[in-house]
Amino acid sequence: MGTILILANSSGGLYDFRNELLVRLLEHHRVVISLPDQTKVKELREEGCEIIETPINRRGVNPKEDLKLLIAYRKLMKSIKPDMVITYTIKPNIYGGFACRMTKVPYITTITGLGGAFDKKGLFLKMIVHMYRAGLKKAECIFFQNDENRRIFEGYRIAGKKERRVNGSGVNLQRHYFEAYPGEGKxxxxxxxxxxxxxxxxxxxxxxxxxxxxxxxxxxxxxxxxxxxxxxxxxxxxxxxxxxxxxxxxxxxxxxxxxxxxxxxxxxxxxxxxxxxxxxxxxxxxxxxxxxxxxxxxxxxxxxxxxxxxxxxxxxxxxxxxxxxxxxxxxxxxxxxxxxxFDRKSVIDAYISEINEQLLYHS
Structure with missing residues (x-):
């Protein structure tokens, strides 16, 4: 039984869109999650996940706050000693990647979107590109949710060891079941x-x-x-x-x-x-x-x-x-x-196969 550490910026997003992956991981692993909020922490704990609160300023770039995040992630790596780290969203991807490189822990990253960062120009864009390159350089695998994000990364020479493409987080077809269309009226x-x-x-x-x-x-x-x-x-x-x-x-x-x-x-x-x-x-x-x-x-x-x-x-x-x-x-x-x-089951299968392959390789 290994330890999987997940770095994310929203308990709601993790639970709503990736909970099926957590449930699959919990069958064979200890799952520890670093989160900045409490929205769905109760539900995650009830399933068996361990939660560690780590503050994240999701918007903007504040060097002092971001340095605190990097230090917090590095401490997590040293105290938990995970066998694998999985990161989602921009700051966990970048600073989690830095921390994994420092502590030599294998990690898998998901690009859930780029926001407006790559629409910027000049020094800010150069800084973002440099940070992504450094943070993702040693990623065992980068999961992309659309081809354009992948092309943008290729254009700026941002790469990990390998990459895979999935249809987003997929959709749970049982939870979001077909509903009869509203009848006449507005x-x-x-x-x-x-x-x-x-x-x-x-x-x-x-x-x-x-x-x-x-x-x-x-x-x-x-x-x-x-x-x-x-x-x-x-x-x-x-x-x-x-x-x-x-x-x-x-x-x-x-x-x-x-x-x-x-x-x-x-x-x-x-x-x-x-x-x-x-x-x-x-x-x-x-x-x-x-x-x-x-x-x-x-x-x-x-x-x-x-x-x-x-x-x-x-x-x-x-x-x-x-x-x-x-x-x-x-x-x-x-x-x-x-x-x-877009059945979520196929997306989860892609992650599980990649995680198992990497855990076997690094064991």
């Missing part, structure tokens, strides 16, 4: 995700203003990650949007909607999109890597140019022009695509 567009500029909230709000009508609802599901709450409250008071709040269990809300909107500027692989599709809902999604792999234009949804409200409105109008029967058919096709291509 059409509900549902924005799913953190309320922030890079998630396309401004374009969504503009579309809500311009397409506002009695038989169309514009709902928002997610917490406010930037300073938009006052604007949301004002729009809700005017009846332009509905605020459905933040919920750890999203399935019932996906089922209530006619179509889910994912307007992000960047994605590794959009969990909101694949969960919506698994529920049997069409999607309107940014035409970017991390979204476009998970829908088929005109078959399971419509794409649009991120950051472009006019193009989002065009896609929404195309959807509104469909009959309810056509919309429902699109939702069924979305479910079928998830069953064929």
């Amino acid at each position: 059409t509900t567009f549902l924005f799913v995700g953190r309320v922030m500029k890079e998630r396309g909230i401004l374009e969504y709000l503009e579309a809500a203003v311009r397409l506002h009508q009695e038989d169309v609802e514009f709902a928002i599901l997610g917490y406010c990650d930037e300073d938009y709450q006052e604007m949301l409250d004002e729009y809700a008071q005017k009846g332009i949007i509905s605020q459905w709040g933040f919920h750890t269990e999203v399935h019932p809300y996906l089922a209530k909607a006619n179509v889910i909107v994912v307007a992000s500027f960047h994605e590794g692989m959009s969990n909101a999109l694949i969960e919506a599709a698994a529920t049997g809902r069409p999607v309107i999604a940014s035409d970017i890597s991390g979204c476009k792999e998970a829908f088929e234009e005109g078959v399971t949804g419509f794409g649009f140019t991120p950051g472009n409200a006019d193009d989002l409105i065009r896609a929404m109008e195309k959807f509104l022009a469909l009959s309810k029967e056509e919309q429902a058919h699109m939702g069924k096709a979305a479910r079928e695509k998830m069953e064929c291509e």
